[in-house]
Amino acid sequence: MTTMAMLDTYPQSMNLDRTKLAAVIDTLHACSQACTACADACLSDNMVAELTKCIRSNLDCADICTTTARVLSRHTGYDANITRTMLEACATACKACGDECAAHADMHEHCRVCAEACRACEQACRDLLATIS
DSSP states (O other), X not given: OHHHHHHHTOSSOOSSOHHHHHHHHHHHHHHHHHHHHHHHHHHTSTTGGGGHHHHHHHHHHHHHHHHHHHHHTOOTTOOHHHHHHHHHHXXXXXXXXXXXXXXXXXXXXXXXXXXXXXXXXXXXXXXXXXXXX
């Protein structure tokens, strides 16, 4: 609710649908949190050496999601090319992380949860991308 409430206070018109934008920003934050928590859970696992790629993927995805959410939260001097590029990069990172976590999901519940968050975020980014002209 906070994201939508904040976007509603923006005094100018926006080039993106505010409701969709708020949903994507919230999804980005949720994915970032899931990836950060998954990386931490991987680090506490006895099999941490086998989870190195997963940890790296989680941390990269978390950072990219957070940065994308920040960029999407700014509209003064809006540049569709930057927004498009950020969403494409984020969808790519979410796909890679989702695939990596899915490979461990049978053994690690945190990876299953993270893979789901990544899939949802990837789709949200792609859906918003489809609305950018």
